[in-house]
Amino acid sequence: MKWKLITHTLIFVLFTASCANNNRDKKLVYNPIKKVKDNNYTLDVFDYKSLKPLLEANNDTVYVFNFWATWCKPCIEELPVFEEFNANNSSKVKIFLISLDFSKNITTKLIPFIKNNNIKLKVILLSDPDSNYWINEINSDWSGAIPATIFVKNGDRIFVEGKINKEELQNNINKLK
Amino acid sequence: MKNNVFLLGIVLLIFSLSACNTGEKTYKIGDEVEDFSLKNIDETYVSMADYKYAKGFVIIFTCNHCPYSVAYEDRIIDLADYARENEYELIAINPNDPSFYPEDSFENMKIRAKEKSFNFPYLIDEKQEIYPKFGATKTPHVFIVKKKNNKLYLVYKGAIDDNHEFPEQVKEKYVKTVLDELAAGKEDLTYTETKAIGCSIKDKRTEEK
Numbered sequence: 001m002k003w004k005l006i007t008h009t010l011i012f013v014l015f016t017a018s019c020a021n022n023n024r025d026k027k028l029v030y031n032p033i034k035k036v037k038d039n040n041y042t043l044d045v046f047d048y049k050s051l052k053p054l055l056e057a058n059n060d061t062v063y064v065f066n067f068w069a070t071w072c073k074p075c076i077e078e079l080p081v082f083e084e085f086n087a088n089n090s091s092k093v094k095i096f097l098i099s100l101d102f103s104k105n106i107t108t109k110l111i112p113f114i115k116n117n118n119i120k121l122k123v124i125l126l127s128d129p130d131s132n133y134w135i136n137e138i139n140s141d142w143s144g145a146i147p148a149t150i151f152v153k154n155g156d157r158i159f160v161e162g163k164i165n166k167e168e169l170q171n172n173i174n175k176l177k
Numbered sequence: 178m179k180n181n182v183f184l185l186g187i188v189l190l191i192f193s194l195s196a197c198n199t200g201e202k203t204y205k206i207g208d209e210v211e212d213f214s215l216k217n218i219d220e221t222y223v224s225m226a227d228y229k230y231a232k233g234f235v236i237i238f239t240c241n242h243c244p245y246s247v248a249y250e251d252r253i254i255d256l257a258d259y260a261r262e263n264e265y266e267l268i269a270i271n272p273n274d275p276s277f278y279p280e281d282s283f284e285n286m287k288i289r290a291k292e293k294s295f296n297f298p299y300l301i302d303e304k305q306e307i308y309p310k311f312g313a314t315k316t317p318h319v320f321i322v323k324k325k326n327n328k329l330y331l332v333y334k335g336a337i338d339d340n341h342e343f344p345e346q347v348k349e350k351y352v353k354t355v356l357d358e359l360a361a362g363k364e365d366l367t368y369t370e371t372k373a374i375g376c377s378i379k380d381k382r383t384e385e386k
Binding site: 069145 | 243244248277278314315335336339340341342343346349371372373374375376377378383384
């Protein structure tokens with residue numbers, strides 16, 4: 001009787017332990033360094049160190065990270081491409097709009113832009129002055145001009161500099177799926 | 178048979194030579210740099226050859242509208258003085274097609290230069306032929322050119338420093354370090370290429386979709 005209890009407990013513990021390990025691998029590491037709240041909107045701020053694990057997500061989902069800013073006209077022109085895609089596709093594609101706006105403009109420009117344009121996609125801010133370092137970490141071919149987009153799935157990465165259209169968005173996602 | 182092979186050789190040679198000529202050559206570090214003749218805000222044309230006694234040039238592709246350029250304006254003014262102390266001339270060039278942003282028009286360039294008392298030439302790359310030679314991809318984008326035996330060579334390209342938003346928090350002053358090292362006669366520069374975020378250059382030929 002006692003043995004049955006012990007073995008059952010052991011099995012239970014091992015099972016939950018292994019489940020916990022699996023979950024840890026699949027959990028998205030999302031740890032902003034700061035949250036800015038304004039007008040009922042919370043904007044998460046990252047530096048490159050905290051952004052890196054997010055960019056290295058490894059859980060069978062295709063991630064699309066678009067680098068943009070409110071002052072970048074071509075960036076704004078391509079936003080509807082991402083929004084439309086998101087509205088028509090659920091499942092295993094997650095889009096993040098990574099703003100490179102100046103941190104002093106979060107409440108004066110970024111959050112108002114998000115609200116006025118009814119942006120539904122997740123917007124986060126990358127605030128890290130050492131761009132000479134992280135531009136190359138994101139992609140060594142990146143000149144630093146925006147817009148730029150990276151597609152990530154389980155360690156595979158596709159980088160595109162410049163404005164992209166609906167077809168390119170879909171094609172790059174398909175390449176990784 | 179021999180004739181055919183010979184003929185093929187000639188064809189290949191001609192082909193490869195013509196391919197060289199049509200190539201879009203962008204200056205690499207160490208490459209010789211061609212001079213230019215571009216219109217300044219005072220309506221005169223400026224070339225690097227105009228500065229007979231300059232030891233080199235700090236060429237900055239920049240514009241009125243880009244917030245990154247604006248964030249650096251004061252530092253660029255400061256750099257012009259710093260460069261001159263080291264016998265280098267700073268030359269600013271607007272590479273953009275003003276039809277994208279009216280703020281980048283020639284008239285607005287004159288206004289900005291007057292407002293901020295620019296102490297350097299502010300030229301317009303009207304035909305947009307100069308910035309592709311340098312491989313400028315954004316504003317601001319710096320190219321430092323050194324004079325040697327009356328020729329010009331590219332020695333640095335990239336950013337001004339490592340903090341666009343907070344000048345008081347700058348740790349690495351890339352351009353100033355290059356200028357100091359050049360003045361000291363250093364051949365092996367600490368910085369030859371750095372990167373920074375900036376606004377893409379506005380050009381109808383590359384504006385897709």
